[in-house]
Amino acid sequence: MKKFFVVLPALAAALMVISGCQRESGGASAGGDVSRGMDRRIVMGYSQIGAESEWRTACTNSVKAAAEEWNIELIFSDAQQKQENQMQAIRSFIRQKVDIIGFTPVVETGWDAILQEIKDAGIPVICVDRQVTLAAGKNQEDYITAFIGSNMQAEATKAAQWIVNYMKTTGNTKKKDDGSTDINVAILEGTTGSGAQVGRTEGWNAEIAKYPNYKTIFRQTGNFTRAEGQQVMEAWMKSPQANDIDVLLAQNDDMAIGAIDAINAAGKKPGTDIIIVSIDAVKGAFDAMLRKELNATIECNPLLGPQVMDTAVKILNNQPVTWWVESEESQFDWTNAEAAYPSRQY
Ligand code: GZL
Numbered sequence: 001m002k003k004f005f006v007v008l009p010a011l012a013a014a015l016m017v018i019s020g021c022q023r024e025s026g027g028a029s030a031g032g033d034v035s036r037g038m039d040r041r042i043v044m045g046y047s048q049i050g051a052e053s054e055w056r057t058a059c060t061n062s063v064k065a066a067a068e069e070w071n072i073e074l075i076f077s078d079a080q081q082k083q084e085n086q087m088q089a090i091r092s093f094i095r096q097k098v099d100i101i102g103f104t105p106v107v108e109t110g111w112d113a114i115l116q117e118i119k120d121a122g123i124p125v126i127c128v129d130r131q132v133t134l135a136a137g138k139n140q141e142d143y144i145t146a147f148i149g150s151n152m153q154a155e156a157t158k159a160a161q162w163i164v165n166y167m168k169t170t171g172n173t174k175k176k177d178d179g180s181t182d183i184n185v186a187i188l189e190g191t192t193g194s195g196a197q198v199g200r201t202e203g204w205n206a207e208i209a210k211y212p213n214y215k216t217i218f219r220q221t222g223n224f225t226r227a228e229g230q231q232v233m234e235a236w237m238k239s240p241q242a243n244d245i246d247v248l249l250a251q252n253d254d255m256a257i258g259a260i261d262a263i264n265a266a267g268k269k270p271g272t273d274i275i276i277v278s279i280d281a282v283k284g285a286f287d288a289m290l291r292k293e294l295n296a297t298i299e300c301n302p303l304l305g306p307q308v309m310d311t312a313v314k315i316l317n318n319q320p321v322t323w324w325v326e327s328e329e330s331q332f333d334w335t336n337a338e339a340a341y342p343s344r345q346y
Contacts, residue, residue, distance in 0.1 A: 183215070
């Protein structure tokens with residue numbers, strides 16, 4: 001019998017390694033016996049997408065720091081952008097009978113079965129940052145106890161409104177040599193099928209449709225990474241329409257920063273020859289705005305950790321929670337970036 005008990009912990013540890021999960025905070029003795037707001041120390045399993053951008057890293061750091069602050073034991077998994085890794089990690093959380101699961105779905109669809117498994121296991125779920133889309137007739141509120149994140153459509157609407165206003169006020173709507181007043185737009189989209197890509201595409205398309213002279217001449221995913229944003233922009237700068245691009249919308253700052261390198265390498269001036277707006281408002285974007293290479297960025301708040309832990313405690317104490325509390329977000333350009341930069345937290 002003794003040997004059997006010795007084997008079990010080793011097996012559990014092996015399963016955690018295989019599923020890419022690691023315990024972020026030590027055992028109960030490391031942080032005292034209870035979590036903030038609880039009568040015991042709770043365990044959260046958290047499945048994070050990966051580390052594809054400055055934004056994601058800031059989000060991960062915020063979740064880990066808040067778990068420490070709330071004295072919540074965090075089993076954290078980095079899925080390296082793969083949905084199957086997220087599934088594996090979540091099943092590991094279920095096997096370990098965690099108190100609550102937090103996860104950021106890399107894409108919107110394909111979660112119906114695993115959300116049913118979590119529901120059958122009686123474990124509450126907080127969806128963080130990106131939303132899911134379930135099969136027709138299914139209501140995500142029946143499977144997900146709370147969503148914490150931004151309004152992606154609203155962010156892209158702000159980006160479109162900023163561009164239209166900027167192009168008008170700086171006279172960039174003057175006639176071209178061919179007599180047209182078309183404004184040609186290139187769009188770097190985020191990870192295809194992700195809530196951020198779907199929402200930001202919807203928001204931009206709906207707003208820019210009000211201005212028929214805006215024409216989308218390029219649209220491709222850069223998967224939210226600098227490297228892919230640079231690669232796609234390099235290809236566009238080598239194409240016959242390279243000189244037709246008036247505006248670049250990047251659905252996150254990392255792709256914009258990669259694109260800026262490609263535009264410079266092609267001998268053009270980012271921020272002047274091509275007006276660039278992106279989304280997130282990470283430090284790299286402020287650096288680019290101060291270099292006058294990025295024109296504007298729309299904030300998307302990654303500092304969600306405290307809200308995640310506070311909501312987890314409320315759920316486990318059977319207190320009412322608002323299903324979605326939208327993040328308060330601002331926007332920055334050459335008129336306010338320098339003043340705002342010193343107080344930026346990510
Ligand atoms: C948005 C988030 C996006 C960021 C990117 O809430 O999901 O994913 O905009 C990140 O930087 O990769």
